[in-house]
Amino acid sequence: MFLASIEVLDVDICVQLADKFVARTRASADLKEIMPYLNGMFRSSVYNHGDGSIRFTNDGIEYTIINDQVNIAKFSNRTELYELLDWLKDLINDTYESRSEMTPLYARRKPVPVFFIYNLLPKTNCQRCGERTCMAFAARVNKLEAGIDACPLLFEPEYDASRSKLEGALG
Amino acid sequence: MTHPTPLYLDNAATSYPKPDAVYASVIKYMRENGASPGRGNYARALEADRLVYEARKAIASLLGAPRPSQVIFTCNATESINIALKGYLRQGDRVLTTGYEHNAVARPLKKLEDQRRIQVDRVPCTAEGALDMESVKAKLQDGVRLLAVSHASNVIGCVTPLEELVAAAHERGAAVLADAAQTAGAYPVDVTAVPVDMLAFTGHKGLLGPTGTGGLYLRKGLELSTLKEGGTGGMSLSPFPPDDPPDRYEAGTMNISGIAGLRASAQYLLDIGVDAVRAHEARLSGLLLDGLESVPKLTCYGPRSAENRIGLVSFNIEGHDPHKVSMRLDRDYGIMVRSGLHCAPEAHRLLGTAPIGAVRASIGYFNQPSDIERFVGALGEIASLPPD
Ligand SMILES: Cc1ncc(COP(=O)(O)O)c(C=O)c1O
Ligand code: SF4
16 A cells, blocks of 8 residues: 555644644655646645645645645544545545556646636625625635635526636636 | 353343453553543544544444544443434424333433423334334324434344335434444444434444443434533634534543443454344344243243344243343353343333333344353243242
């Protein structure tokens, strides 16, 4: 097995969100080799080949990996942390197993400009995405903190064209 | 008189013996770790966290639960059922249940009848525990919010047709709480295949763990009001319990020594497989039912076939007080069985054995066919004694 375990080194409260936690953990293997594959997998990923680091968000949880160090942020309790570590370990091992069929992505993704995103949104400010305005939502999508699937209007037929443009731009 | 080798046949009360790994794990945790999980961040506390997580994960996979965080640890099935009923039911709710529930279900429901004016209705069933499904469906029409049933009766031994009940309840908008105290670990339970909303289990019976362990499986997205509030290790600034399971329901330092043992027993069961345990116990139950049939003046209660029952049989010998039968078995034969009402008076009413009850023999994974022979032989001798 490529990655046998991930050990938790520290758990602390999250400075951004009072009811969430962050953890520092250490993987039993250096994860550098797998990063270009993870980079291709997560829309939100920010990969730095030189540093051997990658950051991505999945289901509201933030992952930062530097060599064998894995930092996880915004989880709710320690049980969830271990569930996430199990998930990550399986993902890394599965990726490693099937890496010959995958294309590694070495490039750093460029953020899509806020205004470009905003222009393609329905601009109703209906707040169904949980943001106060379409502009606020666009800013979150730009920072990769939200995905366009949070805007239900975009999935109505009249926005099909805008949606596919957004999907194209966001990768 | 020489003392006979003890033979324990009260596994429905609590299982004995436990797999060796259970004793070893409890001691290992207590001697070598000893830290409280979910709180500190020194290495040992984090190790204790991992231990509790591994226990949760093993239990989740035994129950077919998708995620470990859906398993809440409690100190036994009774606590789990109390959390479920008192956390779910609201003023004036209607509840449907069976006529063979353990007091762990019946008494909290009684209390809620008085306190929250809930209305409790019971499904008619036969003395063999067979439920009238037509009646279940008819009674569910009346805006029932919860169906609370044991997965198997600890007196009659019958297995409840959970799958049919869950389908009928969900079709009519009622949630289902299953009391799996008698089944978890000894009889297949799968909350994904049979999507109950809540499932209470105890750690010390079929799951082969220490007493003082148990838990509640909660369907994803189902949030209950809490039975107890207190420290959960995290989010301490908030005056309220956290929203997320399992911490929401686990205030206070948990029974981690017990959980260390439960982790080992759950792993033991995962290794051998619950199906293998079930097959072994069903075989012994078959031998037991056949053997009891050969004892004169003995009446067995519950389903005739070992297929439809868990590894226990309740019975009486005509002219013999059940209490005295169990005393004699212990004193003269070294055999431990339980007599009386087994905390389930409703089941005994159904059997017509209230108020004196019956004798109940219950099998465990470590029993062998020779144990059954020895037990049946002893009963034959007792039955031939003059009546009390
Ligand atoms: C059907 C049933 N429900 C609930 C319980 C309660 O279990 P515990 O005593 O572990 O809380 C038992 C056993 O005592 C039982 O047999
Ligand atoms: S849901 Fe879509 S349309 Fe509504 S405010 Fe959010 S981004 Fe704008």
